[in-house]
Amino acid sequence: MTEYEAVIGLETHIQLNTNSKIFCSCKADSWNDPPNTNICPVCTGLPGVLPVLNRKVVEKAVLLAAAMHAEKIAPVSYMDRKNYFYPDLPKGYQISQYDCSIAKGGYLDVPMPDGEMRRVRIHKLHIEEDAGKTVRQRDRRWIDFNRCGVPLIEMVTEPDLRSADEAAQYVIRLRQLLRWIGVSEADMERGQLRCDGNVSIREKGSTVLNTKTEIKNVNSIENLRDAIAAEIARQIRTVEAGDSVKPWTLDWDDSTNTLRKMRSKETEADYHYFREPDLLPVVLEDAWREDILKDLPELPLDCRQRFMDTYDLPQYDAEILTEDRSRSEYYEKTAAAFGGDPKIVSNWMMNDVLRMLRDSGKSAGELKLSPEYLALIIRAVVDNQITSNTGKDLLEKVEESGRNPEEIIKADGLAQVSDDSALRPVVEALLAANPEQVEAYRGGKETLIGWFVGQVMRESRGKANPQLVREILEELLKE
Ligand SMILES: [Zn+2]
Incomplete structure (x- = not known):
């Protein structure tokens, strides 16, 4: 029996969280707006208008490229027209970047469930505008242009992933990174992070790249995992039956959990790319670049490692405490204010503070229970001033009232009886x-x-x- 392995590359579209769109001043986020209310002559491509590139888009793209360890962030890159006709693309072309994109190369290290670290290489990262949305409703199709001109980063990986689970892990880590460096909200259900999977199979141990199919329209990590697993199984069945895999584009239908053939895949030549004549080259001067990179924070996995080294935390704790940046900052501030064993602070956060965060939907930085107040409560428990149960109740009381816990201990007579x-x-x-x-x-x-x-x-x-x-x-x- 032949043993197969999957070869998977992911193409992600990341919606940047800028205030305005990429070439006009319409606001970028119109998730809650009625259709076609957040548009202007520029983003609907009326004759005679000129696009102006949003500076913030370049800044966020450069920040992301640096966080992905790009081999090259281009000092000069160009915008190109990608020509195709689709009802939700009013100009008849999309402004994108083709051969001279803002960044090339780079990688994301992804810890896999088996504990191994896999380096997923990035082929290319470029800036582009989003198209509108086609909404299907029974026998009708509606077009919503609100999304036209929303800034996107397209990022394509090398085919370095080997299973549906690995692909899911990559997206989980990418989403964490995007939120961590503050370039995107990366909510898949809102289309802020979209993922297409390129899947092929080969005999295990072989190095050839066989014909791949492309999976589109998955809107959650679970769906991505299911769709890729289903496609790997389908390709194996196809090959075992003596047929060959065709380069199809497939659509994941999450109501039936099945793949549907959309069309045979276009090749790049169909788009007739040429330089966008209405926009100047994107020139990234050294001073500007340095200014942007000043905002690049320590990355999540580095932070996790530092938590293990500096605070002597188990990886399990460090992982959870660095799930988002706000949480990691909260932990460090609390540990500093407390001054004692950092593992004790970790225990309080993992058991009690995380539950409060889950219940309230807040981020750690939004809690009224500040790191200083949490440290005071932990100190009071450690010093036997109050019992640990009283401490837990105090967390809620401080969060509700925003009052200093020491004041509450005094006013409510909570001090432990040790007499x-x-x-x-x-x-x-x-x-x-x-x-x-x-x-x-x-x-x-x-x-x-x-x-x-x-x-x-x-x-x-x-x-x-x-x-x-x-x-x-x-x-x-x-x-
Ligand atoms: Zn507009």
Whole structure:
């Protein structure tokens, strides 16, 4: 039996989060706008208008290229016309970049589920404008031009991925990076990150590149994974049946989870590219380039490694704490304010703060529970000023009110009772009221100690020092 391996390359379209479109001043994000309300003569290509390139688009493209370790960020690049007819492309051409794009080469390192790191090389990165949207509704088609002229980066990988899971991991890491460096919201369901997969198969161990198919219109990472897995299986069946794979373009239908043939693939020659005569070359002077790259932050995987090295965190913690930039900054600020064991801060974040973030839909930077306040709460627990349960309640209280936790501890009398003379009578009363349990404990059922501690904690509304309660209990039960 022949063993096959898949050869997968991904072509991604990334919607940049600029305020305005790429060649006009219409706003770029019109997700919530009624159709055809966010348009002008430039983005609908009326005669006599001239496009003007949005500076921010170049800046974000350069930032992304640097984050992808581009081999070359071009000091001069050109805009080209890509000619084709489609109802949602009113000009009859798309302004894009062809042979002299803003960046070439580069890579993204992607940690795979098996723990291995795979380097996915980037072939090319270029700037282009988006087309409009065709909305199918029963027997009608509607055209919405709002999206015309929204700035995109197209990024094409080399065929370095070997499975549907690897392709999914690449998109997960790319999405993290895009948000991390702040160039795109990268929400796949909103089309801010779109992914086409080029898939072929070959005998395992071979180095040939066989005929590939292209999968389009997947709008989530799950769909991308399913579509690629289905296509790999289909190609294997085709080859095993003695047929050859045709260079089709396939469409993923997420209502039936099946692939549908859209058309035979066009080749590049069909587009009749030529230089855009209405735009000047994009000249990236050194000073401008340096100014842009000043904003390039430490990248997510570097940050993860540093968290492991500097704070001595397990990879599991470091991974979760660096999932987004806001969270990683929050962690570092809290760890600095706390000053003690950074793993303790990590535990509080992973257990409690993350739940608050999930429930509220906020980012860490948006919490009223600031890193300084969180550090004060952790400090109070570590110093036995309050119990850890009180600490957890405090998180919610601070988040609701925005008040300083030390103030709340004082005002609400939350301080832990660590006074032997206050706790001893409570424990004595408890033992007197539960002679059966006392007898059972003394008869060898020592796990009952937990039940006794729980009763005292309940009685004290969580304020008793559990360690001290346990000590008093052990002492009195021994008698
Ligand atoms: Zn416009």
